[in-house]
Amino acid sequence: MMSLSSNRAEPSPGYGRRSISAGLFAAAALCSIITPAAAAEDDKRGGIIRYGHYQEPPCLYAGWVQAGYIQRQYADNLVARTHDGQIVPWLATDWSISEDNLTYVFKIKPGVTFHDGTVLDAKAIVTNFERWLSNDPDKVNRNGKLYIGEYIRSVTAPEPLTLKIELARPYQPFLTVLSTYFFGILSPTALERGPKELCEHPVGSGPFAVETWNHGQNVILKRNPNYNSAPATAKHQGPAYVDGIVWKFLKDSTVRYGSLVAGESDAIYDIPAVDWADAQKRFKVIQDITGGTPTRLQLNTARPPFDDVRVRRAFAYVAERRKAVEVSFQGSIPFNANGALSISTPEHLKDLADSYPYDPDRANRLLDDAGWTARSRDGIRTKDGKRLTVRLLYAGGSLITPDGVSVLQILQDQARSAGFDIVLKPIPQADWFAGKGRGIDDYEAQPAYWVASSAEILKISWRPDQNGVINANNASRFQPPELWTLIEEADRTFDDKVRLRLYEDAQRVIVDNAAVVGLFPLTVSIASQPKLKDIWISSRVSEPVFHDAYFEK
Template sequence: MFAVLALAGCERQQQASVHSDQPVHGGTLVYATDREPTCLDPHVAGDMPQVFVAQQYLDSLVSMDSQGQIGPWLAKSWEVSPDGLRYTFHLRNDVKFTDGTAFKADAVKANLDHMANPKTQSSTAGGYIRQYRSTEIIDDYTAVVHLKTPYAAFLEVLAQGFLGIQSPTALARSRDQNCESPVGSGPFKVVKWQRQSQIELVRNPDYNWAPPTAKHQGPAYLERVIWKFIQEPSVRFASLQAGEVDVIETLPPESHEAARRNPDLKLIIAQRPGNPTNGTFNMRREPFADVRVREAFVRSADVEGALKSVYFGEFPRAGGPLSVATPFYSPEFERIQDYDPARAAQLLDQAGWTQRDSEGYRTKDGKRLRVVVVIGARTPPSELTLWEQVQATTRQAGFELVMDQMSDAQATARQAAWDYDIRIGYWNTNTPDVLRIIYSSAFIQPAGVGGYHQNTAGYADPGFDALIESALATQDPEQRRQIYYQAQKQVAAEYLQLATYPQSTRLGIYKTAHGVRLEPSLAVTYLYDAWVSK
């Protein structure tokens, strides 16, 4: 499910951490979240629940700070060749994985090869490094990564937990074994995964290579982390209020105000970078092959009203193709999706949808203006309610919006077969190169698991492809800014998505937990500096 320069750091992290001056060594922190990973190896597939866990037991080749600047981590330094095709990494010589394997250049090669291998079925990490050609081992602590084409976003994606570095010894095991008990060099190690219950992580006593963004060096303060799965939002929040858990993730919006009023609780709320939550239009078939119909649907959806109703005003509206926390984000395209029923009616008339049937839906050549949104089983109830409200307001404009609910397997098959009009999704990543992943014609073809294609709009424009590729050919930040501005402008004008709200990390923290932070690249939980007083 994963930057440089001028990241809107303050906007992205309303509250960066919960501080206390006297860290305590030892103790167990109980963390509760709503979704269980399908695999603990974040190279496989690649969804947000995986990276939240992976951030605790994996280290990355490079780090990213809150301003989007790339810094050292497992790599002490690096050079990029003038043509952008070779990255030479100089590695630390004092790192060991928790299975005893030494971190050397062969680990860099094994990990990048693993992500790029089609058998890994890596739709996220593998999708990020399609430019990868090979890794050349110069000596034990020097690795040269060769790319097929220039990739200015390479260091940015390497900072994400999705591309965290695992033990090459562990990677040599079967895919299922590595999913069950992956091995990293991070501050914690995976001990046991009890399906549908919890993951147990224990401290790595040898850890002494934290990134410069960390608040201390040496082993983690916590002895143990119990990572629980509590799907029901009200139960999760009640467990926090009772002190049965120390931290909950995905704090329910309806509980935000109660949490703010409770002196025993604190909140961390931060927007994640990337492409915000949205309904993407399949423009490979009617009616959304017509840009006028796409804009009409957007203009007839009262998203702001729905957000206030469903999420109690806690989720801001997203209007553009990039979330505000993304590098080179421009606010100029936020208002292009404003609710405007009169504009919607005018566009539908122009597109030939001028008649209405007995139920009030628009028709053209005897065919009703009907669009189907695919709803998978993992779609949260609140998201379903949001789209029910979109359904009500778009109906006034003459759209029949059908919400087709099904199993996740069926939804994946429908997506792979392009059998949908609207697909609900998002893409969290710390680089504006997300625009290439979700809109470039290179990503229309299936990649990764189950025939999944990242470009779910089916948008194919040679001019856009050339533009977005040119952003990868320069390391100059101002040139990249200008290119990404033009890219945002182009896709916003095409109305390829109905943007709803930015993805966010929302933590509720009980008074027993301290030092809980969010790592800067994807705004996911980071427990290395955390400790408990209980």
């Protein structure tokens, strides 16, 4: 076994265990040292953060990233990831990996309990893995299996605080994947409840506990006074400074920003583009570009007209995407031409940053070559009596913000100049997540994003259909064997240079075939009142973190 001793957790400066058996004189002698630090900590204590968020998830446990933002507050993971990509301790204080990269042994932090009093030990973590790997549709977190299901051979607890995981084959992103919100550890006692109760009231071991979910209004998170398992990325160890969080759902961007201006919110998510400059002057603003895939248009290659690569490329050329993003977001969010990976993903191929520049003449030539030469009275191209219609579905007021809808509307107008009839079709959030109206024959394009720490997301986005089961995450329906071969080889390669080359080749296949058309990355922005300090954004999938936050007195 190759020990990763450099991954041992080091105590934070000024924080440690103090023996209660020390004499009074010793305590008095240390008083001058301890008191200032303790006083400083006490000055940070108290208050409730009123946080205005945009989207309300359908479930508080895993799944969509908007649920992951909340889960980051109430659950801990085995490991954490720094902004420079290093894997560091969290619930696992140390770990070792076998020479063949098939066996992982984790040492679990002692003395940790879940909010319901259940002990967090290796056996509890095994129960979580069993749930992630289950075929039971009531287990809720189906995304866990998407990431690790085919790789896990066994998960056992040989000792109370020792977790052993054996893989069926090497999986290079394994530790990175375990740092994501999909793999937050929940109480095995709470996991025994039904899916509805788990969605409503998940139980973790994090700095805050879910107290109440008032649907359509807010989630009440209460401080965990016994918290002792912060990750190595945290600014302090021990319980949160504030007493709790009122996680408000304020869908309307004007209302959300207005609540901050009026002092009704202490912090808000997703600053509207129109208020970006004002927020920079009046509030503390932090921003992070998520990794994974950007918001991109997935073109349905399984049906006309996008079954023809010439039409797909024409669509990419006819849209002045960079300008649409700049106008809609007023400079607050960057353009992301490479639709395969977000610009913040470490493996993002910069060579594709200028793919499909605005070129309407080229778009028109491609459409002519593809046989779309006739025009209807309203200027829409036709072929064999059929209009060049593109039904563009999107989750209205959910996955796509109002500023994002503005991008789609601009693209709609631009594409019409080349003869495309783009029909924008918003779908309610509940129907979107239920898959209603999103069958293969129901759309020609749909925008989506998927956050992830690295290029392992390609495995989720482009997995081909297997055993007659459609990969719903591959809305482009683009699945050439050579693409999947590149992705699989990259996932099991531990040579950094070789893996990067394979991921880059995979991106070229995706972009060259115009299976997706890049627009903009999911960008997390938080604006907060000047007195609220030390909110930070996690590097995993850009979740806001409130464990270190405090009100300046």
